[in-house]
Amino acid sequence: MKIKCLIVDDEPLAVEIIESYLERLDDMELVAKCNNALRAFEILQKEEIDLLFLDIQMPKLTGIDFLKTLKNPPKVILTTAYREYAIEGYELDVLDYLLKPISFERFFKAVTKVYKKESATSFAPSNNGNGSEPYIYLKADKKMVKVLLNDIRYIESLKDYVRLKTSGRDVITHQTISYFEEKLPEDQFIRIHRSFIVPINKIESFSASAIEVPGMELPIGRMYKNQVLAVLNELHHM
Numbered sequence: 001m002k003i004k005c006l007i008v009d010d011e012p013l014a015v016e017i018i019e020s021y022l023e024r025l026d027d028m029e030l031v032a033k034c035n036n037a038l039r040a041f042e043i044l045q046k047e048e049i050d051l052l053f054l055d056i057q058m059p060k061l062t063g064i065d066f067l068k069t070l071k072n073p074p075k076v077i078l079t080t081a082y083r084e085y086a087i088e089g090y091e092l093d094v095l096d097y098l099l100k101p102i103s104f105e106r107f108f109k110a111v112t113k114v115y116k117k118e119s120a121t122s123f124a125p126s127n128n129g130n131g132s133e134p135y136i137y138l139k140a141d142k143k144m145v146k147v148l149l150n151d152i153r154y155i156e157s158l159k160d161y162v163r164l165k166t167s168g169r170d171v172i173t174h175q176t177i178s179y180f181e182e183k184l185p186e187d188q189f190i191r192i193h194r195s196f197i198v199p200i201n202k203i204e205s206f207s208a209s210a211i212e213v214p215g216m217e218l219p220i221g222r223m224y225k226n227q228v229l230a231v232l233n234e235l236h237h238m
Contacts, residue, residue, distance in 0.1 A: 002029040003114055004048055008063065009055035009079065010035040014100060018053050018079070021107045027142050028111070037066035049074045051095075051114055056080040067092055077110050134185075138164070138173040145171055149188065153213050155180055155197040165216070192228050193221035206232050 005028055009015045015033050022028045028051075032043045036058055043049070052074045056063040063080075067073060076094040083099055096110035137144045151166040157177035164171045181191050191197045192211055196218050205212045208229065210219055220228050 002027050003050045004029050004031045005051045005053065006031055006040065006043055006047070006049045006074075007033040007053045008035070008037065008040040008058070008066075009033075009053070010058045011055065014055065014079065014102075017102060018107070021102075021104055024104070025108075025111065037061040037063065040066065041069075044070070044074075051111070052076045054078055057082070064092065067094075075114055136183075138171055138175075140171050140173045147171055149184070149199070150201075152189075152199050153202055154199075154216065154218060155189075157195040167214075190228060190231055192224055193219055194223070195221075200231075200235070203232070 005022060007015050007018050007030065009018070012035075015035075019030055019033065022030050031047050031049060034040050034043060038061065040052075040054075044052075054063040054067065054076055056078055057080060058066075063078060067076060076092070077096045077098060078094050079098045079100060079102065081100045095113045098106060098110055134149045136147050136149065138147060139145075147164055147166060151168060153165045153167060155177060156163045156165065158172070160174060160176075161172050162175045162177050162180060164173070177191075177195065177197060180197055181189075184197070188201070189197050189199050198211060198213055198218065202213045203211055204214065206220075206229075208220070208225070210217050211228075212218075
């Protein structure tokens with residue numbers, strides 16, 4: 001899934017530079033470019049845009065004033081030759097602020113913030129009633145990967161990343177384990193340690209200190225012990 005981009009800038013050289021940088025990134029697609037906010041508004045009505053490169057100083061309507069008019073704007077990276085606009089830009093919850101002339105290194109640092117926000121976003125409902133299995137889509141290896149919830153054996157935190165051990169392969173995505181704890185169905189998954197979440201139906205055995213899932217024994221963290229054993233003992237007596 002490519003990230004669809006729009007460049008809005010009345011300076012041809014600035015447009016050319018950003019366009020050349022986007023061409024270096026395989027998962028970025030330039031959908032359109034224009035030199036004023038009114039034309040940008042028309043494009044946003046017709047096209048699905050994920051990321052907007054928006055110049056601040058433009059005739060008739062500034063980039064910041066234009067951004068204030070959008071009810072559901074895409075992610076925005078502001079560009080300008082004037083440093084003093086940075087504070088107002090961040091108040092509008094933009095991803096980043098690029099000061100011209102823009103180097104590729106600084107540009108790349110800005111667009112990586114898009115990847116962080118897109119890393120693990122698409123959760124399907126527990127069951128949509130049509131017989132299909134519940135799943136999640138995860139950003140991994142520069143693409144969105146579908147993972148069936150029933151295939152997950154355990155989830156492991158790796159600092160800024162999370163690994164999902166499945167019956168088929170490992171999927172590593174840029175996300176926190178707390179995100180998965182919040183999003184996954186709590187009646188199907190349980191956090192047993194600051195570094196591990198397991199699916200309840202994959203637990204083969206448990207003791208006061210560890211849980212066994214297919215192919216792996218995982219520790220129960222001290223902070224999670226009472227809650228985990230309470231849930232598992234209740235299931236054991238059902």
